Structures are given as C-alpha cells and as structure tokens.
Amino acid sequence: MNGKTDLRVLRTRQSIRMAFYELIEEKGYEAITIQDIADRAMINRNTFYLHHQNKPDLLDTCMDELLSELKNAVVLCPFNMSPFHISTLETVMQTVLEHISRNTTFYYAMLIEENRIYQFRAKMENIIKDKLNEGWILAQGNSPLALSKELLLEYLVSSFMGIVMWWIKNDLPLPAGEAASQFSRIVAYGHLKAAGIAVGE
Amino acid sequence: MNGKTDLRVLRTRQSIRMAFYELIEEKGYEAITIQDIADRAMINRNTFYLHHQNKPDLLDTCMDELLSELKNAVVLCPFNMSPFHISTLETVMQTVLEHISRNTTFYYAMLIEENRIYQFRAKMENIIKDKLNEGWILAQGNSPLALSKELLLEYLVSSFMGIVMWWIKNDLPLPAGEAASQFSRIVAYGHLKAAGIAVGE
DNA sequence: TAAATAATGAACATAATGTTGTTTATTTAT
DNA sequence: ATAAATAAACAACATTATGTTCATTATTTA
Structure with a gap:
C-alpha cells in the first residue's frame, strides 16, 4: 500500500x-x-x-484545476508601491491576459459563449479580489477612506473582469500590455481624463 | 373575431x-x-x-417583461451636460437602484443567488450600455479618444453592474443616492482620488 | 503470482420532457 | 340564448437522462 x-x-x-x-x-x-x-x-x-458524483462535480474539479494555474501566476505579481495601485493593477491585468492568451479557447467557452459557465467568472473574480485585497492591506494600513472599501474593491474587480471579458470577446484586439495600460489609466485617473476629455469641476 | x-x-x-x-x-x-x-x-x-415552448422560453418572456420596466425608467433619465457623464452616470445609477429596491427579491434571485440566471445580467448590461452609448454620441460627437471607445464603454458598464450587484448582495447598505454618488465619483476622478488618497504622477 | 481493485456490462428504478388524441368546459359572436 | 370556436383537462405514450446495484472481467501492485 x-x-x-x-x-x-x-x-x-x-x-x-x-x-x-x-x-x-x-x-x-x-x-x-x-x-x-x-x-x-x-x-x-x-x-x-x-x-x-455528477456533472457539476466534474465541472468544479476542472475549474479549480485550471484556475489554480491562473492563481499561481497572479500571486507572483509584485506589488509596486508609490502609487502602488496603478502599476500593480497594470501588472496583474497583464499577467492575467497573457495567461488567457495561452488558453483562449477554454476561457472563451467558460466566459463568453452562449452556454458559458457563470460560476467560472465568479471564481476568477475571487482570485483577483484576493490579490487586490492583499495589496490594499499592505499599502493602506488603516487610514480612513472617503468611500466604502467594499464598494471600492467590488468596483475594481468588476471593471477588471469587464475589460478581460471584452478583450476575449473581441479576439484579443490589443496587445496584453496595451490593454492593461489603458485599464490602469482609466481606473487611476478617471475615464474622462483617461479618454483625453477635459473635466469641469 | x-x-x-x-x-x-x-x-x-x-x-x-x-x-x-x-x-x-x-x-x-x-x-x-x-x-x-x-x-x-x-x-x-x-x-x-x-x-x-419550454422552460427557457418562459424565462425569456418573463425577463423581457420585467426588464422593460427598468428600461423605461432608464430611458427617461435626462442627460445633464457639462461635464455630462458624471452626473448622467449618477442619475442612471440612482434610477436603477431605486427601481431594484422596489423589486428586491426578484433581482436578488436573478443576479445574486446560487442559482442565478446569468442571462439576466447580460440583458441588464445591454440596457445600461444602450443608454450610455446614446449619451456618448450626444455629447461626444466624433472627437478622437485616447483609448478605445469600446473598451471604455465596457469598463463603464462592468463597473456599473458591479456596484449594482454589490449593493443588492449586501442588502442595500447605502441609500441609493449615496451609492450612486460614490460610484460616479470613482469613475470620474479615479479610485485613488475618490478614496481620498494622494496620487503621485 | 496472488491479492487487491478498477473497469465493464447489463439491468433496473426513477424522473422529466414533449407529443398526440379525445373529451369537457368556457367564452365569444351571432 | 344558443351555436360555433377554442382553451383546458385528461390519459397515454415514446424518449431520454440520471444514478444505483451487482456479478464478471481485466489490470495493476505488492
């Protein structure tokens, strides 16, 4: 034995x-x-x-297996401080996109197709959320925020995943680095400034 | 007859x-x-x-029926220009949240529950997307952007829906107006500035 | 090479789907 | 008020998938 x-x-x-x-x-x-x-x-x-046990059980096993690879890649992303979040977001996004570009058909099936598996998106979101949360704790300590931390985190993850899904759906239309940089610019400075439109106060 | x-x-x-x-x-x-x-x-x-015809057919009929009410509410939102997008986003968000607060159990079942219906989210996203796109055309004309318009739109819709879902999942923890205002501030000025953290260039 | 155990094959009970044809009840139009 | 139209009910059926049980065969490990 x-x-x-x-x-x-x-x-x-x-x-x-x-x-x-x-x-x-x-x-x-x-x-x-x-x-x-x-x-x-x-x-x-x-x-x-x-x-x-059944089909859902198999699905779960498979998703976990594949996402653990993604998770490993994300966990290794360094936190660049000052101002940490912008470059961190960019690095994480680029890492994720590059990972996806190596497994396009699977991610497409899981995230985009008519018969996509919505649990898969939820699991991906958790991976991103964990990473950002970790960075947040490191950089932020406990200084008070002008808005709900939970709301902020949800915002970051949702917009992150939105860009990821847009990128896959449109057949990887930009280089991963370029998409990551556009994303981090929007999130850091706001969509109007990032788009080059003057913001009146 | x-x-x-x-x-x-x-x-x-x-x-x-x-x-x-x-x-x-x-x-x-x-x-x-x-x-x-x-x-x-x-x-x-x-x-x-x-x-x-079958169960999916019934689901479709029901979703369309219920979302048409949401759509009507959203369509009526005025576009406030200068700088249009910020206040428009806020108004639309508030309208959506108020509509949801009147039908909480149904939206919860469709968007949050274990057995949620992911198509429902997709349909909601389309309603938001249509509205924002309309505003975009009105306000923007065809001046060139520093980033992909499609990416920007996807970003707005994703973050929008993320906040909406967060709000429902957490049992409507803020007044609709407050959540809407926090959202529009993040999107307009970036998450760091909105959170009250200095942004180093 | 013997013991352990994984895989096969066949059978079965259960549950849900979607269809067909007949009968009954209700509604509408005259 | 009543006849014609038609919606709903009822019953039966074929089909398909699930998940289980049990005896048999084949493969692997020790």
Missing part, C-alpha cells in the same frame, strides 16, 4: 477531463450528458460515477 | 408567471420542473405547452 495511485485511475481521470473540455467547446456545458463524456473518453458510463 | 384575447388565456398566462416567480425564489430556476409550474399555477401540465 503505497502513496501512488493506480495507473488505471490516472488514465481514466485524464480521459474524462479531455473529453469534457472538448465537449464544452463543441456543444456547451448544459448540453453535455454523462454518456457523451463516457463515449468520448472511451470508458463505461459507470466508470464516470466511480470518479465523480 | 376581435382583437381581444380569450379571458382563459390571460388567466392562465398570469398564473404561470406568478407560479414561476414564486418557484424561482423558492428553489431557483434550474430546479424547477414544468410539473412544478403546472401544480403551482393549478393548470394541467399540457396547458403549459399551449403557451410556452
């Missing part, structure tokens, strides 16, 4: 995931049946149930 | 919708079966199929 897992188990699990990814791209999550997965993975339908 | 609809039809349709709304709040959209709806509406399951 060793720590190793039976080779058959590893093989089966991998087949299931590959099949699942392919099918998501082909027909969307909702339309997939367990039988579809079994057929594609070339296993018995029963075997599926030896590894996953 | 008149323009009027048979009273039985009107009665049935109304029962179906009421039943549907109740069930969404009780168990979430996905868990609802046609039989559930029929039972609650006290009609035969067959009768359901006389009025709707």
Whole structure:
C-alpha cells in the first residue's frame, strides 16, 4: 500500500477531463450528458460515477484545476508601491491576459459563449479580489477612506473582469500590455481624463 | 373575431408567471420542473405547452417583461451636460437602484443567488450600455479618444453592474443616492482620488 | 503470482420532457 | 340564448437522462 495511485485511475481521470473540455467547446456545458463524456473518453458510463458524483462535480474539479494555474501566476505579481495601485493593477491585468492568451479557447467557452459557465467568472473574480485585497492591506494600513472599501474593491474587480471579458470577446484586439495600460489609466485617473476629455469641476 | 384575447388565456398566462416567480425564489430556476409550474399555477401540465415552448422560453418572456420596466425608467433619465457623464452616470445609477429596491427579491434571485440566471445580467448590461452609448454620441460627437471607445464603454458598464450587484448582495447598505454618488465619483476622478488618497504622477 | 481493485456490462428504478388524441368546459359572436 | 370556436383537462405514450446495484472481467501492485 503505497502513496501512488493506480495507473488505471490516472488514465481514466485524464480521459474524462479531455473529453469534457472538448465537449464544452463543441456543444456547451448544459448540453453535455454523462454518456457523451463516457463515449468520448472511451470508458463505461459507470466508470464516470466511480470518479465523480455528477456533472457539476466534474465541472468544479476542472475549474479549480485550471484556475489554480491562473492563481499561481497572479500571486507572483509584485506589488509596486508609490502609487502602488496603478502599476500593480497594470501588472496583474497583464499577467492575467497573457495567461488567457495561452488558453483562449477554454476561457472563451467558460466566459463568453452562449452556454458559458457563470460560476467560472465568479471564481476568477475571487482570485483577483484576493490579490487586490492583499495589496490594499499592505499599502493602506488603516487610514480612513472617503468611500466604502467594499464598494471600492467590488468596483475594481468588476471593471477588471469587464475589460478581460471584452478583450476575449473581441479576439484579443490589443496587445496584453496595451490593454492593461489603458485599464490602469482609466481606473487611476478617471475615464474622462483617461479618454483625453477635459473635466469641469 | 376581435382583437381581444380569450379571458382563459390571460388567466392562465398570469398564473404561470406568478407560479414561476414564486418557484424561482423558492428553489431557483434550474430546479424547477414544468410539473412544478403546472401544480403551482393549478393548470394541467399540457396547458403549459399551449403557451410556452419550454422552460427557457418562459424565462425569456418573463425577463423581457420585467426588464422593460427598468428600461423605461432608464430611458427617461435626462442627460445633464457639462461635464455630462458624471452626473448622467449618477442619475442612471440612482434610477436603477431605486427601481431594484422596489423589486428586491426578484433581482436578488436573478443576479445574486446560487442559482442565478446569468442571462439576466447580460440583458441588464445591454440596457445600461444602450443608454450610455446614446449619451456618448450626444455629447461626444466624433472627437478622437485616447483609448478605445469600446473598451471604455465596457469598463463603464462592468463597473456599473458591479456596484449594482454589490449593493443588492449586501442588502442595500447605502441609500441609493449615496451609492450612486460614490460610484460616479470613482469613475470620474479615479479610485485613488475618490478614496481620498494622494496620487503621485 | 496472488491479492487487491478498477473497469465493464447489463439491468433496473426513477424522473422529466414533449407529443398526440379525445373529451369537457368556457367564452365569444351571432 | 344558443351555436360555433377554442382553451383546458385528461390519459397515454415514446424518449431520454440520471444514478444505483451487482456479478464478471481485466489490470495493476505488492
């Protein structure tokens, strides 16, 4: 009795995931049946149930697996202080976009397609939120704010994800660095100034 | 043969919708079966199929019905120029929040709950987007921008919806006017300035 | 090579969908 | 007021997917 897992188990699990990814791209999550997965993975339908409770359970496992890669990349982003947030946001955004550009089809299926998985967006948002929150604590200490911290954080994450989704939906129309820089400029200075429009007080 | 609809039809349709709304709040959209709806509406399951193709079709009808009310409210918001966008955003936000506060349970079920309906958010975003786009055209003409107009619009809508969802999720923690004002300040001047933190160039 | 265990295959119970055809009840138009 | 039109009810059916059970076969590990 060793720590190793039976080779058959590893093989089966991998087949299931590959099949699942392919099918998501082909027909969307909702339309997939367990039988579809079994057929594609070339296993018995029963075997599926030896590894996953049901379809949502499989989805969860897969999302976590893929997002842990994103999370690792984001966690490594340095916090550049003074004024920390602007460059940090830019770095994190660029990191995320670059990661996505390496897995476009999957992210497209999860975030953009008709049959997209909204939980996936929620999980991504949490990764971003954790990172920003961490930076916030580091840089901010506990000086009072003119507005709700929760509101501010929600604002940052929402706009962040909005740009990310826009970027994917439009087929990566700008270089990752350029999109990241436009985003951080808007967030830091306001949309009018960032757009080059004079702001009357 | 008149323009009027048979009273039985009107009665049935109304029962179906009421039943549907109740069930969404009780168990979430996905868990609802046609039989559930029929039972609650006290009609035969067959009768359901006389009025709707299937569950998604019913959902669509209901969302459109409810969002048209929101749309009407938003469309009526005036565009205050100079600098138009800031106060317009604030007005639209306040209008939306006030509308939501009159239908909290439904919006909560559609936007926040575990079994929320992501299409609903997308439809709301389109309403906001249309409004902002209209204002943009009015105020902006065709002077060149320092950043992509599409990106800017996506940014505005995403942050807008983020605040809206935050507000609902946290049980309407601020007066609608206050939340609207904080939002417009962030968007107009940037998050650091809005938060009261000095921005070093 | 024996023991452990993963995968298969077949069967079954359950639940939901969507359709068809007939009958009953209600509504509208004359 | 009544006949014609039609909505709703009722019952039956085919189809599809889910999740479980159990005996058998094959593979892997120790």
